[in-house]
Structure formats: C-alpha cells, structure tokens
Amino acid sequence: MLRETWLVFSQAMRLSLRNPAWAVIGVMQPLLYLFFFGPLLERMTANTPGFPPGTSWQILTPALIVQLALFGASFVGFGLLAELRMGVVERMQVTPASRLALLLGRVLRDAVQTLAQAVLILILAFTVFDLRASVGAVLLTLVMVACLSLALSSCSYALALSLRNEEAFPAILNTVLMPIFLLSGIFVPITQGLAPDWLYTLSRWNPFAHVVDAERASFRGEFTTDALLTGSVVLFVMTALSLYWGARTFRRESA
C-alpha cells in the first residue's frame, strides 16, 4: 500500500511539475491580497477596537494560508474529473493497486503543492512585510495547512467521484465555498467586538473559522490558549472524516 501510494504520488507530482501553471495561478490570489490588501490592514488593526490582539500581519498571513488551501485544494477534483473522462482512473482501477493508494497518492501531491505555496507566502510576509512569528508558530501553521489540504482535497475527490459531472462540480463548490470563506473571518476577523451576535454565532459553527483562529493564536505566540486547542481538534476531526469519506468513495466506485 505504501509503495503504491508512493507510485501514485510520484507520478502525480511529476505531471504537476511538468505543468506548474496551475500551482502559480493558485498562489496568485493570496499573493495579490498580501500585497494590495495587507498594507491597508496595518492602520485599521491598530485603530479599530474589536480586532484580535497582534499585528495586522499576524492576523492576515495565517488567514491567507487558509484561503490558499480552501480554494486550491477544493478544486483538485477538477483534475480527477478530467482523469475520469480520459479513462485514467478506470485503467488504474483494473490493477491490483489498493484503492486507498489511488486516493492517498493524489491527496499527498496536493498537500505538498499547498505547502510549497504556503512557504512562498510566508517568506514574502517575513521579508517584504513586517510579519513576526516564532519558528514553532510557523511549523505549526505548516502542519495545519497540510492537514487542511489533505481534508479539502479528499472531499474534493469524493465529491467529484460521486457527481461525475464537470458542470455541477464547480457550481456546488462555489455555492459551498463562498459562505465558508466569508464566515471564516479571513480578511476581517469575526470577533465579538466587531460582529453582531448572530454573525458571530454563525461563524462559530464554521470549522474553518476555528482553524483560522488557531493559526492566529499560534502566530501571536499563544500556544496554551483555548483557540489553538479547539482549532486543532476541529482540524483533526475534519481531516479524519474527510479522508474516510474519500477512501470510502474510492472503494465504492468499483466492485
């Protein structure tokens, strides 16, 4: 199984590297926000009551990394739909290779790609802008974004496999992702001080909001707060459930 996962992973990676345009396009959006929106937030954070503690870069950078995973990893199902259309998936299914390996190899490729993009954002935030965070915080954030990517791309593959429809897939994704994105407080944190009660309550139901909060806490150096614990638990559960869903869908798709 490990060997097969590695096979699928290295093949997928090789093909991705051969055509890096998608990875570049994927990281463009967060980078644009970093450069053209980040600087605006500096004074806003300082002068607006209700913002969480920490500098604007400690608030924005982790959020952009979550945004990166949210929009990058969620759309990987598109690639699978193309592979389905071309018969690549079927061809691999009529081999003794484990169904789980066919999923994990792809999911791991996506995680590595998201990590590389996240590292780029972090480097720019540290060097060009005024981000300050400990090594521990950075490592923790990378672990979290890797988990997030695993979770989202598993879900994306599972959804693509269940739908098998290249038109319905983006329609459903956009419908689901926009509210998740806005309710995560990525650009402006949804805090009790800033948001009306109902909006704050709603955002607490959004697992991604907890992940963003946890990353922000770790960037501030608060490793012992509730936010970090809650976010980690939410992320862990989300990742486990997503991988389970993905694995089940991949297995069910053939006899």
Added chain:
Amino acid sequence: MIEAHGLARSFRARGKEIAAVRGVDLDVAAGELVGFLGPNGAGKTTTLRMLTTLLRPMAGRAVVAGRDLAADPVGVRRRIGYVAQGGGTIPESRVLEDLVMQGRLHGMGKADATAQARAVGERLDLGELLERPVKSLSGGQRRRLDIALGLVHRPDLVFLDEPTSALDPRSRANVWEHIRALRADLGTTVFLTTHYLDEADALCDRVLVIDNGEIVATGSPAELKAKVSGDLVSVGVPELALSRTAEIAGRIAGGDAVSTSDNTVEFRVPRGDLALPELLRALDAAGISTTSLRVHQPTLDDVFLTLTGRTIRDAEEAEVAA
C-alpha cells in the same frame, strides 16, 4: 478462461430502473479470440465492465482467469488486461513513463517494468515513440499505446472494448494485425467487443451476438451466417419472363423464399455457387436470357437481421431516438 452465469445489471435513470444486461452466460476457453457483437447500447460495455471488476453484477456469478469475480476481484485484476473504449492514457505523460507506471501498479519492480514496457512497446510498433509525450501521438498510435498498457503485465486474458472504433481504415487493419499476433505469438486469450460486423468477421473465432442485454446467438462467423439459410441469388431478366423465371427458381434443389421485384428474381439456396449452373441451364432451355446475375453471401449484418428482425444500424438509430 471466462465462465459466467446469469450476469445482470441495471441502472436507475430518472427514477426508472433500466436493465442494461439481463442474464448473460459466457464460456470462453483459453487461447480463444472471441467477439462480443451488438449495436451500441446492447450491453456490451456493461458486461465487460462487470467482467473486469469495474461494476458489481446485481445477479449472477463469474470466474475470470481462474478467479472468482465476487470473492477475489484483486486476483482477477492481477491476471487480466483491460483496454477501455476511450483508452486511459495520460496526455502529459511520456509513452514509456505511462507504460512503466502501469507495470509498477501491477506490482512489477522498476527494472522489470521498464524492460517489459520496452518489449511491449516494441511489439506494438511504438519503439520509436517511447520518449514522446502521449498527446503528440496520432489516433492509431494512441490506440496501440492503449493496447500496450493492457499488456505490460503479461496477462493471460485481455479485454478490448471497441478496439478500432474511430480509427481510419489503415490504422484499423494495423490494429487487427496486432490483435491476431497477440494470440498467435503469446497465446493470449482475447475478448473484444465491437459493433463492426466486418471486424467480428475478420478477427474472431467465435462471435457472441448481444441485443437488448441478452445473448441472442453464438457461433463462429461461418456458423452464424449459415443460420441465415444460405446465399441470396438474384437474377435479372426481362419483365415478361419474370414469372417463368420465378417458377424455375422454385424448382432448383434447395431453392427457397423466391421473390420478384421490377426486373429481378431473388431466392435463397444453401450454396449459390453450386446452384448457378443448374439455374442457367434451365433458363437457357426456357429461352430466357439473363441481364444480370449475382450471388450475395450472408454477412453478419444479415445474421443480426435474421436474429432480431432489424439491422444493427436500425438498432442504433432506435437507441439514439430512445
């Protein structure tokens, strides 16, 4: 090599249960080259997808390449090659890379997979193209790569779904050569589906005719054609001599189903070539001069027509209309 009993599968579409395959029995011996012939939508691909573990049968059981389909699907996958109708190549990949990957997914080591990929590439005339990107191949080359992908792990049994659909005549003939060589050189059992009658006729030892999810006939192309009760002889004669000619035709030994239209009389005999001299002598004696003479040997199209009451083309048009 394949033994199946009562395989069935239906699909739900718009709340209705549609039976795609209703109880198919199959028996394919090792080393046979068997064709599954029927119009599009007859249930060929569905049956193939069940036999290759891609689709779970709703009823029936099968032993494929010595392994039980339901109990040991992985064992089946290990021993068969499957070439889907649309292939399964990766456009961004290189030819050799794709072949090696397939071998490795079948559990071969890197060196073994590479050697075997080269060998199978050579066998299918892809030797010069191994380093080329897959997307740069022509239709015929890509189809050969599809087939090569199904052979890397040296399976005893290969399933080919419509191996030559959408190919130009030259590439078709070329693919046929390769399929024949597969059996002749390697002893591979080949099970292919086709809706081309000439393909089944030219290639297969045995043909299974499927229509509406059921096998309606099976036999060698010659045996199936014999079911059409002989050759069709048509004689062109002057209009005045039509009825006389029909009468003579009816007296020919084994002559049957005499019909007249415009200036021709048509009838069936078991062997047209043997009936002609007798017919000509009789017509000569009656003073009737023929304007044309034709013996039409039955094709598998006639077989399909006899068995189902419609031509494959009609069946496909009905399918499109449905």
